[in-house]
Amino acid sequence: MKYKRILLKLSGEALLGEKDFGIDPKQIEQYARDVKAIVDKGIEVAIVIGAGNIFRGIQAEETGIDRASGDYMGMLGTVMNGVALQSGFENVGINTRLVSAIEMKEIAESYIRRRAIRHLEKGRVVIFVAGTGSPYFTTDSAAALRASEIGADLLLKGTRVNGIYTADPEKDKTATKFEDISFEDVIAKRLPVMDMTAFTMCQENNMPIIVFNMNEEGSLQKLIAGEKIGTLVAN
Ligand code: GTP
Numbered sequence: 001m002k003y004k005r006i007l008l009k010l011s012g013e014a015l016l017g018e019k020d021f022g023i024d025p026k027q028i029e030q031y032a033r034d035v036k037a038i039v040d041k042g043i044e045v046a047i048v049i050g051a052g053n054i055f056r057g058i059q060a061e062e063t064g065i066d067r068a069s070g071d072y073m074g075m076l077g078t079v080m081n082g083v084a085l086q087s088g089f090e091n092v093g094i095n096t097r098l099v100s101a102i103e104m105k106e107i108a109e110s111y112i113r114r115r116a117i118r119h120l121e122k123g124r125v126v127i128f129v130a131g132t133g134s135p136y137f138t139t140d141s142a143a144a145l146r147a148s149e150i151g152a153d154l155l156l157k158g159t160r161v162n163g164i165y166t167a168d169p170e171k172d173k174t175a176t177k178f179e180d181i182s183f184e185d186v187i188a189k190r191l192p193v194m195d196m197t198a199f200t201m202c203q204e205n206n207m208p209i210i211v212f213n214m215n216e217e218g219s220l221q222k223l224i225a226g227e228k229i230g231t232l233v234a235n
Pocket of ligand 1: 096097098104105106107108109110118122
């Protein structure tokens, strides 16, 4: 196997599945099957989940809520998604540990880096929630940070699009997909892969990123088996 330990970033929006708000249970079931397939092959999996299906900090300003408060609301949204993921994963027999960047010990373990690594070594899927625990950071930044902290070989960004395109493929029919691209080129072409804080953290820590469509069942297994799926960003 090319990769031993991966960090999978799932957007909250992806959890919407067929719905307009909240969580589509069918989507969680699909993720659970996909994750189980790679855990069964011995891959260590950590997950960072977003909250776009519930609340985005950035939206808050429109409603008169200050940015920091809005970000905390978003972090709480990730906890709800994490609890749902944990339950869905356990339904298919995956051992999980829910780990929060903000202390709420009745719901999740508090984040301790070495403990999270130990869980991974024991074959447990670690679901990181509450982002970085600090406002002004996105869950993509949490993914970049945790991936570096746990020594992941790869950061997988699961989205609804199967890679990085020259333009938004949902709007521009002439858009073409990159198979591989360097960090410098993503910056020079201003491609919206992640926010700059998250992106430069990956670049500085030499953390390769693969952007792929996680909602296409089986893609995760194929990717881990070495098939060219999505777009690879590397130095
Ligand atoms: P080992 O020490 O490797 O055996 O790990 P473990 O996670 O199995 O042991 P532990 O006894 O620490 O945890 C048992 C269960 O309690 C697991 O499901 C943990 O996720 C959970 N747990 C541990 N600490 C906390 C906590 O502070 N809050 C909550 N809500 N659950 C916790």
